[in-house]
Amino acid sequence: MPIADHLRELRARLAKAVGAIILATVVAGLFYKQLIGVVIAPLPGCASPTADSAGSCGLVAVNGLLSPxxxxxxxxxxxxxxAASPVWLYQLWAFLAPGLHRHEKKYTVAFLATAIPLFLIGAAFAYAVLPTTARVLLSFTPDRTTNILPVDDFLDLATRMVLVFGASFELPLVLVMLNMTGLISARHMTGWWRPMTVGITAFSAIATPSTDPLSMLLLAGPITLLYLLACLVSWCADRHRRTRTEPECPDPAMAPDVPPPAAPGQGNR
Known part of the structure; x- marks a missing residue:
């Protein structure tokens, strides 16, 4: 296909993807108060600044006239x-698919079918640990004071955590895909478990938006387990490939009868 046709197709795909996002955004805007309620639900908010002197909650607030x-x-x-992710992901796939080979298409479809659930699981896990993270961080509030929690700041924190957790849960899938393509073996992956554990811990400490060790451990623990699961899947895949490529061992019972060789110095009479 000429470059001009590629550009026209790309423009059409982008128009459909952006249109789907705009339509979904308009529909979501009709229920934005309910959505904000879901986002700030993990916050242990106080009804008033003096509601909790222990500092285990904060005053949820919106600052400024334009902030709402x-x-x-x-x-x-x-x-x-x-909400529009299925549409724009399909448009991206439809634009790239004609340039892929048949086996590459098979791997790509399997990758997308696994990547989306893993990302959603990571995002749900991040949302599940947000209340614990908020309580731990608010526990450092001094006595006789309260913490004013801007909703937009917490929304930025929750969005970053969801994205970081969701993207981090894709690590085992990337390793399995590299193993399927023959770039790395399960033996190498299992041999890297010590530096991988240290690297996952360091990445969790840097990637988590909050600075508390609890969020780091909550991110590093599942990623380490998923890495071990990826090693197990890759080991099974390597073993399956070896059994397909190695020749079958002949059965000694089915071997034909062959007379033993003649002893030295004896000839046929």
Whole structure:
């Protein structure tokens, strides 16, 4: 296909993807208050600044005159991108698929079918640990004080955690795909477990938006388990490939009868 046709197809695919995102964002904007309620649900908010003197909760607030409108746009757009993900992912796949070989298409379809659930599991896990993270961070609040929690700041924190956790859960899938293509073997992957554990811990400490060790451990633990699971899957795949390539061992019972060789010095009479 000429370059001009590629560009026209790319423009059409982008128009469909952006249109789906805009439509989903408009629909999400009709329910933005409910969506904001879901986002701030993990926050242990206090009804008043003196409701909890132990500092285990904070005063959830929206700062400024334009902040509610900006917050509504941000929540609606985030929900629209997530809701329209099947459409724009399909448009991306439809644009790239004609240039792939048959086996590459098979691997790509398997990759997408596994990557989306893993990302959603990571995002759900991040949302599940947000209340614990918020309580741990708020526990450092001094006595006789309260913590004012801007909703837009917490939304940024929750979005970053969801993206980081979701992207981190893709690590085992990348390793398995590299093993399927023959770039790395299960023996190398299992031999790397010590530096991989240290690297996962360091990555979790850097990638988590909050600075508490609890969030780091909550991210590093599942990734390490998924890495071990990827090693197991790769080991099974390597073993399956070896059994397909190695010749079958002949059965001694089925071997034909062959007379033993004549002893030295004896000839046929």
């Amino acid at each position: 409108f900006t917050l509504a746009l941000k929540v609606s757009l985030t929900a629209g991108v997530l």
